[in-house]
Amino acid sequence: MIVAYGSTSWLPEFGQIDHIFVIQERLVFAVKRLSGLYSEHHRAFELIACPTKETDLIEFSNLADDYPLADYFVGSLRMVTLKRHKLQFMDADFGNEFTNLTSISEIEDKSTIKLIFDSGLPSDTPPPPYSAPSTSRSGDDSSLSSGSVDTDILSSPDSAASRSSGWPVVFVVPRFPYDCELQLEKANAAFKATGTLLDPDIRLKTAILDSLAEAIVQHKVYPTDGEFEEAAEALVSSHPCLREPGSATGYVGWKVSLKYKLANYRRKLKRLGCPEVELNSLTNKPADKSSPAYGVKKPRKAEVNYCPSYPSGESAETLEKIREALISEAKKRNNEDTVAAMMAKTFSHRRQEVIRDAPMIAIFKTRWPALFSVREVTE
Secondary structure, three states: OOOEEEEEEEEEEEEEEEEEEEEEOEEEEEEEEEEEEEOOOOOOOEEEOOOOOOOOEEHHHHHOOOOEOOOOOEOOOOEEOOEEEEEEEEEEEOEEEEEEEOHHHHHHHHHHHHEEEEOOOOOOOOOOOOOOOOOOOOOOOEOOOOOOOOOOOOOOOOOOOOOOOOOOOOOOOOOHHHHHHHHHHHHHHHHHOOOOOOOOHHHHHHHHHHHHHHHHHHOOOOOOOHHHHHHHHHHHHHHHHHHHHHOOOOOHHHHHHHHHHHHHHHHHHOOOHHHOOOHHOOHHHHHOOOOOOEEEOOOOOOOOOOOOOOOOOOOHHHOOOOOOHHHHOOOOOOOOOHHHHHHOOOOHHHHHHHHHHHHHHHHHHHOOOHHHHHHHHHH
């Protein structure tokens, strides 16, 4: 029996019930932890066993839903589907618009009923970003917020994760693989001629979502609900054959699919060591507040290169040695160019320290004295 609880990157976490206990009149489940990757093709979650075989104790009140789920197999894939749903009926009092059914007495003879399934999409608005204390000038006990220092300096140009711009004013749909572009070109021509919409197969839809996810991550790893909507709207504007029949906007389904795709993509980035995603993992959060929604750190509006990767060939250890040497170099006269080069080299190390640790200003000034020099402040 499977239960859903918690979330990672706004995807639900699952567990297989091993034992059920009653502790001080509270119902507690001992569950084997499972990861769930959303499969667009199956419209379900693929269950993957935790490699460390970890077991969690979950109280009944902490379950995402109070109903059990039954897993099933599609070939070798172990799947589970969230089965929340709601009923709507065509209400004559509101111009025959569909409204949620709250009582069976609202249904008239020969009324039209619509059953809507909810596949478990996380909330449209992600949890609020972490708000670190703002920088204060009143004393040495002030701390640095994650967006207060160096936010406009770029990391080394050979860093693949560096970003030079925030979310664009107009989202530009990327070019898809050549065969997909040919298929879309033909479908767009048919749409203009006859109004026929394209029902994309799983291969085409996956290629479109993969390309959109890569384009979105070039700007943001944690897009807002409005930015997801902009990307989905840009897609159907560029390729009108992809509009969804029966949808109020024509792209609601694409928006939902993009959210799932980005959540899966962030998991991939975390495994590859992307610092912007890794710093939000549970291992980097306090033990008493180990919740995916707690302290989510992400760029503020117009903030670019928020948490860059280390330069090619560098690590935390090598950059820490440069930082130590930088303290001595900062004390020398007529050494501004050397100090500036070392400061640029250690930018990613400094940013990750500010975001992850939020050190006190006094401590940070001791570790990075060159940052408070006239040249660094004015540049």
